[in-house]
Amino acid sequence: MIGIPTVLVVWLVWLPALGSVLLSFTKWNGFKFSAIQWVGTQNYVDIATIYPPFWPAIRHNLIWLFFLFVLPTVLGIVLAVVLDREMWGSRFYQTAFYLPVVLSLALVGFIWQLFYSTDQGLINEVFGSKVDWYGDPDVNLWAVLVATAWRHTGYIMLIYLAGLKGIDASLREAAAVDGASEVKTFFHVIFPVMRPINMIVLVIVVIESLRAFDLVWIVNKGRNGLELISALVSQNVIGEATRYGFGSALAVIMMVISSVFIAIYLRIVFREERR
Amino acid sequence: MARPAPRESHLAGTLPASVGGFGRRSLLRGALGVGALGAAGMLTACGDDGGSGSGASAKAGNVKFGINEAKGSGPANERLQAMADAYAKKAGVTVSVNAVDHNTFQESITTYLQGSPDDVFTWFAGYRMAQFAEGGQIADVSDVWPLDGIGDAFKKASTAADGKQYFVPVSYYPWAVFHRKSVFEKNGWTQPTTMDELTELMKEMQGKKMTPFAFAAKDAWAPMGTFDILNMRLNGFDFHMALTKGEKTWDSPEVRNVFSTWKTLLPYHQENSLGRTWQEAATSMAKGECGMYLLGTFVVDGVPTEAQEDLDFFTFPALDQTIGADALDAPIDGFCVASGAQDEEAGKAFITWLASAEAADAANNSASAPFIAANSAASTAKYGELQKKSVEVVQNAKSIAQFLDRDTNADLANTVITASLQEFIKKPDSIDSITTSIQQQAKSILG
Numbered sequence A: 001m002i003g004i005p006t007v008l009v010v011w012l013v014w015l016p017a018l019g020s021v022l023l024s025f026t027k028w029n030g031f032k033f034s035a036i037q038w039v040g041t042q043n044y045v046d047i048a049t050i051y052p053p054f055w056p057a058i059r060h061n062l063i064w065l066f067f068l069f070v071l072p073t074v075l076g077i078v079l080a081v082v083l084d085r086e087m088w089g090s091r092f093y094q095t096a097f098y099l100p101v102v103l104s105l106a107l108v109g110f111i112w113q114l115f116y117s118t119d120q121g122l123i124n125e126v127f128g129s130k131v132d133w134y135g136d137p138d139v140n141l142w143a144v145l146v147a148t149a150w151r152h153t154g155y156i157m158l159i160y161l162a163g164l165k166g167i168d169a170s171l172r173e174a175a176a177v178d179g180a181s182e183v184k185t186f187f188h189v190i191f192p193v194m195r196p197i198n199m200i201v202l203v204i205v206v207i208e209s210l211r212a213f214d215l216v217w218i219v220n221k222g223r224n225g226l227e228l229i230s231a232l233v234s235q236n237v238i239g240e241a242t243r244y245g246f247g248s249a250l251a252v253i254m255m256v257i258s259s260v261f262i263a264i265y266l267r268i269v270f271r272e273e274r275r
Numbered sequence B: 001m002a003r004p005a006p007r008e009s010h011l012a013g014t015l016p017a018s019v020g021g022f023g024r025r026s027l028l029r030g031a032l033g034v035g036a037l038g039a040a041g042m043l044t045a046c047g048d049d050g051g052s053g054s055g056a057s058a059k060a061g062n063v064k065f066g067i068n069e070a071k072g073s074g075p076a077n078e079r080l081q082a083m084a085d086a087y088a089k090k091a092g093v094t095v096s097v098n099a100v101d102h103n104t105f106q107e108s109i110t111t112y113l114q115g116s117p118d119d120v121f122t123w124f125a126g127y128r129m130a131q132f133a134e135g136g137q138i139a140d141v142s143d144v145w146p147l148d149g150i151g152d153a154f155k156k157a158s159t160a161a162d163g164k165q166y167f168v169p170v171s172y173y174p175w176a177v178f179h180r181k182s183v184f185e186k187n188g189w190t191q192p193t194t195m196d197e198l199t200e201l202m203k204e205m206q207g208k209k210m211t212p213f214a215f216a217a218k219d220a221w222a223p224m225g226t227f228d229i230l231n232m233r234l235n236g237f238d239f240h241m242a243l244t245k246g247e248k249t250w251d252s253p254e255v256r257n258v259f260s261t262w263k264t265l266l267p268y269h270q271e272n273s274l275g276r277t278w279q280e281a282a283t284s285m286a287k288g289e290c291g292m293y294l295l296g297t298f299v300v301d302g303v304p305t306e307a308q309e310d311l312d313f314f315t316f317p318a319l320d321q322t323i324g325a326d327a328l329d330a331p332i333d334g335f336c337v338a339s340g341a342q343d344e345e346a347g348k349a350f351i352t353w354l355a356s357a358e359a360a361d362a363a364n365n366s367a368s369a370p371f372i373a374a375n376s377a378a379s380t381a382k383y384g385e386l387q388k389k390s391v392e393v394v395q396n397a398k399s400i401a402q403f404l405d406r407d408t409n410a411d412l413a414n415t416v417i418t419a420s421l422q423e424f425i426k427k428p429d430s431i432d433s434i435t436t437s438i439q440q441q442a443k444s445i446l447g
Helices: A003-023 A042-049 A054-083 A090-102 A105-116 A122-127 A140-165 A169-177 A182-193 A195-210 A214-220 A229-237 A244-274 B005-014 B021-033 B036-047 B075-091 B102-107 B109-114 B127-135 B152-157 B181-187 B195-207 B224-244 B253-268 B278-286 B297-302 B344-354 B357-365 B385-396 B410-426 B431-446
Strands: B063-067 B095-099 B120-124 B168-172 B175-180 B211-214 B290-296 B311-314 B327-329 B332-337 B399-401
Touching: A003 A244, A042 A244, A042 B431, A054 A090, A054 A140, A054 A195, A054 A229, A090 A140, A105 A122, A105 A140, A105 A214, A140 A195, A140 A214, A169 A182, A182 A195, A195 A244, A214 A229, A229 A244, A229 B410, B063 B075, B063 B344, B075 B095, B075 B344, B075 B357, B102 B109, B120 B127, B120 B344, B127 B410, B168 B344, B168 B357, B175 B181, B175 B224, B175 B278, B175 B297, B175 B327, B181 B311, B195 B211, B195 B290, B211 B253, B211 B278, B224 B253, B224 B290, B224 B327, B224 B399, B224 B410, B253 B410, B253 B431, B278 B290, B278 B297, B290 B297, B297 B311, B297 B385, B311 B385, B332 B344, B344 B357, B410 B431
Parallel strands: B063 B095, B063 B120, B211 B290, B327 B399
Antiparallel strands: B120 B332, B168 B332, B175 B290, B175 B311
């Protein structure tokens, strides 16, 4: 019975991936197969040398990854721990923090546009500032990261909260009996027990930051300070531009980067199983 | 640009329309192998004299009509729908309308044409159309030309590289410098006719704490309007068109001159343009914070109703007397017949009618706002002052460009020029490196 899933995976995952790798060495407008021209590594050379948005995109993806780890992930975990204590109104807070995750991204983009608009936005209106939140390339990445964090925090919180609920209450009791403080209990008992969840969160953060796309696309199609690899891929193949070879080369680069992380993850998981 | 595609469109043009679908495609594949140069020359020679009759010969039939305006999106949708209804009634056929949101339609055009496109669909004139003609995705409709009431300038804009028409126009909108009449009156300003007058006007506006030009570049296409007009004023229409076709280079002294002139004008433009949409810029002009705004006539959609009546415009003055000011951007919208159309004859009959004055009137009579009809015989009864003036300005123009992203290779326009113009607005001092970079990428893309 393993046959059908294997066929599906090969057909839907491996073949397209292989196709992208092959296309990345060509120039093609996406219409007729006969129009495919073999250009060798030209696309890769162009990307690295004469394509100005590429290096900024790599840098932004890394900033994205780092930021998601440092702020929203930690914040999400803290919120989960706090809300896990069954305080008054915790259900309400849970819903409130999780709400951004449920909203459609088009709506998220719109909501933040209302905050960030230079001439008519809430932030500039309230503080009397004149910051060009979405247009200034030194600022807009951070503006978008805040909007992302707004969603990401709720997501991590929910996953972590689900994990915390699954922890055996006797562990906490034992720690309490031994006289451990709450902070100590969390770091020495709860956090290690949560290892599988931590692993999932880690992977989610890496994946989220690599495939980050929607918000920058809504803001300005990933240009002018908001370049991300995923947005560059889309710019080249979605819409009227039909640089399928070039876009594929960018996609392959993205695939290679993600494979590194996936390989590290799988290594850890397998090592765990062997234990 | 020695791409193999143009050869096919020569062949496609000469084949009878009845040779449809699979048969025709495989024929083309086979023909590709033949020494294409000789074949192309021979085929064009006999292509032109055939079928110059009116499109009435094409037989009407049921058509599928793909339109780039979603239902309920306003007058543009109302007009297209009205035309479809009027034709269905007149010809006694069924027109099935497939209405898609404007931007979605545009962004999915390649997949749309590769799938099963509607027989007739809305599209734009210029290279954006010619590119699909070269690729064989749209059908040669030269046999419906000439069309009554459609002038030569439109015919030129409907013609692809092989000299055949693949498009029929329905409407257009010029780009010009818009302003509020009341603001000009209050301050005793008149419309400038020379660059000196414009400079003086801009200085005076600054003196009154008004930003002379509203400016938005968040949508990367918006600043292209400024590039176009400066290029046409400084280097002339022919240079502009040659540049868009890739025959002139982007790092040439002429193009650098356009950017350095733009740089001197930037201080008169609204700051922080990269985060502003054109609607926001239009609003600041309507509020009187900015004096003028260089945009297409669709600017009226961005200002409140009470300001709409108050709008007026003038064309950008000459920068070089030897070149003058008789060229402008006036993008043309219209229709194409998809190559894979189920019934190409019916499609042709439909677009012939769509280009008629009757169709334009049907559209304008039943919509809340009119378009400017490409057909000179169309009624102007519904036109407001702006539209009447637009007609005049376009008729007086000697040369009409479509728009930078409609005239240029789509790959270059959408992935390189957009980002580069924004880069220039960010760093007006790095003209040399920006133009060099555009040229390097243009060379790689256009091969």
